[in-house]
Amino acid sequence: MFEAWGRLMYRRRWPVLAAAFAALVFAAVWGTGVFGALTSTNGFTVPGSDSQKAVEIAQRDLGRSEADVVLVYRSLSGAGVDDPAFKAAVTGSLGALPKERVSATTSYWSTSSPQFVSRDHKATYAVLQLAGQDDAARLKSYDAIKGSLHAPGLSTQIGGGVPTGETINDRVTADIGKADAISFPVLTVLLILILGGVVAASLPLAIGGVAILGAFTALRLLTYGTDVSIFAINIAIFMGLGLAIDYGLIMVNRFREELDRSGDIEQAVGRTLATAGRTVAISGVTVAVSLAGLLLFPMLFLRSMGFGGIAVVLVDMVAALTMLPALLAVLGPRVNKWSIRRRRVPVEGQGAWFRLAHSVMRRPVAYVVGTVVLLLALGVPFLHITWGGVDAKVLPVNAGPRVAAEALDRDFTRNATSPIQVVVTGRSGDLTSYVERLRQVPGVTGAAVTGSHGPTTQVSLRYQGEALSVQARQTVDRVRAVPPPAGTIAYTGGQTAEMADQLNSLGSTLPWLALVVGAATFVLLFLAFGSVVLPFKAMAMNALSLSAMFGAMVWIFQDGHLSGLLDFTATGSIAPAMPILMLAMVFGLSMDYEVFLLSRVRERYDVTGDNTTAVAEGLQRTGGVITSAALLLIVVIGAFSTSGITFIKMTGVGMVIAIAVDATIVRALLVPATMRLLGRANWWAPGPLGRLYSRFGIREENTQVPEPIPAAR
Secondary structure: OHHHHHHHHHHOHHHHHHHHHHHHHHHHHOHHHHHHOOEOOOOOOOOOOHHHHHHHHHHHHOOOOOOOEEEEEEEOOOOOOOOHHHHHHHHHHHHOOOOOOEEEEEOHHHHOOHHHEOOOOOEEEEEEEEOOOOHHHHHHHHHHHHHHOOOOOEEEEEEOHHHHHHHHHHHHHHHHHHHHHHHHHHHHHHHHHHHOEHHHHHHHHHHHHHHHHHHHHHHHHHOOOOOOEOOHHHHHHHHHHHHHHHHHHHHHHHHHHHHHHHOOHHHHHHHHHHHHHHHHHHHHHHHHHHHHHHHHOOOHHHHHHHHHHHHHHHHHHHHHHOHHHHHHHHHHHHHHOOEOOOOOOOOOOOOHHHHHHHHHHHOHHHHHHHHHHHHHHHHHHHHHOOEOOOOHHHOOOOOHHHHHHHHHHHHOOOOOOOOEEEEEEEOOOOHHHHHHHHHOOOOEEEEEEEEEEOOEEEEEEEEOOOOOOHHHHHHHHHHHHOOOOOOEEEEEEOHHHHHHHHHHHHHHHHHHHHHHHHHHHHHHHHHHHOOOHHHHHHHHHHHHHHHHHHHHHHHHHHOOOOHHHHOOOOOOOEOOHHHHHHHHHHHHHHHHHHHHHHHHHHHHHHHHOOHHHHHHHHHHHHHHHHHHHHHHHHHHHHHHHHOOOHHHHHHHHHHHHHHHHHHHHHHHHHHHHHHHHHHHHHHOOOHHHHHHHHHHOOOOOOOOOOOOOOOOO
8 A cells, every 4th residue: 555655656746746835835825824813822721610610600790800910019219108109100100091901900099908018018019900802802902001001210010911921922932933043953954964965854854844834724724613822833843843854764764775775766665655654654643643632631722732733743744655755756866965974774783773782682671670660760750749830930030920920929918819719609698607608718818709790799718828839729629618608609710720620620631531542552553563562562661751751840840950050940830731741742752763663673573573683673773763863853842941931941851851761761772672572472462353453454465575684794
């Protein structure tokens, strides 16, 4: 099947390239419009959750009460808030804001509430509610007034949900451009060095560009049917470029090998698709399935990452199976043009990878025990992970919204702008006793009715601990355990409740992610290799890679080690959506490398029938490709570690660690050692499944397997 496809691509190379060029032009013109169609909301709320219902009911019956913008004022002269000049500066500034942009303002002078005055009486804050029916409209209102928010003679810090979200989105967009500027020149140089020539190096980059533009086009199409977060752009760029490099390396290397063997371009293209093309197809579907698991989660952030990842992986795969073989067919021997060094033809029984394979084959038990102990030790810090959320603390320390948030937390009544909101709906005359019972809940420091209309009443609770802390979430659980008055229903909202609902949603969905992705991966690997042992072993190897990555994440970003080197401030917690996103991406990329290695091992096993020889030769043939692909992917993803947004930086650093561990310790040492110990059991399948593989397996039935390259004498 794949060889026939390769020969078709050879015969139709010019129409294929013409179609690819037309699609590329369309994507460049129309697909890049995706940036204006993506939503700028953070997407971490859980639709249908208790906290989301509280927000919806309160907004419907009482109006919005969120602190869209929080302005922290402090006198430059040291005067207190009771100074007439201080009052005049604040009230004058707030009063001048256009009513069509600001629907409500709340301050010390409009409420006389002491919570608006700092502990030293030299600072105050005001809360703005912006006009607009949705986040996009409120963002426009903020953009229209943000230049008019400073009060004369006072230091003004601007924080709140809208400025924080805008700052995060702006930094993410800037970081994407910065990452591209860093990684692309380095990638180009490394590809030329690895592939040994300019023409060969240009092919993976071309596939990467097509994949990224294709993913942009797919995401824009999706925005017509559903919201897609701006963060999907991140995964589209680094997964698109990273997988293009992987697929380009394996295809170009195999084409050169087959061209050296036969000298016939059509046959070389056909054999390349029959071997490397088959591997790319299996890998692409496996990685896409892994990322599809993100669609099981209701949060917009994870679903958007799933959409972006699936789109770019499938475009990468299609481009590698159509445009790339067509380009190889056109180039033929000219793929080696503009070489910077003489290319060496690999010889069995020689080279560093052969020596490493020989060492692993001789001492498999020592390698298995040593690597497993090392990987488990790297994962130990994950055992004390603390879950947190995404707020202004993910920004750099000098970012305005973070400075404002820290001033509020340090100088004023804690959690005054992020209370636990209990929304009670229904008819009852016993709300007074209910509010009193809420006030007595351990962890609650104050309770007051802050809105009432018809059957709906809102009670705002102050509490101990930071809004996203474990202590605050425990308080939410206790609040929810207090029974509301008869005839009413109570919903608990606010930032802390949203965080608690997010954790509950992720925890309940995670087993389904493991089941669906695990089952799909098992089926794909079985159909690819005809074994029921290898899929389970592959998933176990991936789990070890993930444990090392998660341990490193906690050690670095929660505990704060290397914070000076990496230029971030540790928050003492990890946002729970990020490990799940990284799990899906790293699992897919690990399977990518697993398929590369096992495909070559299976190919040699079909020729020799000797498991030990097949494993050694498979490692010799793929070790350099896998490590080169990993190095290039590290450059792509590592560039995101320069981000000023902590969770983007964490994604970059964590995945660099995972890829490095997976491509070296796991693929080069642990996988060959376990395959050596398992022997022929690697390829075992019970009779019925064996017959199923014979009938439906993803393999080339009528293709003559080439003779092994003779060993050096």
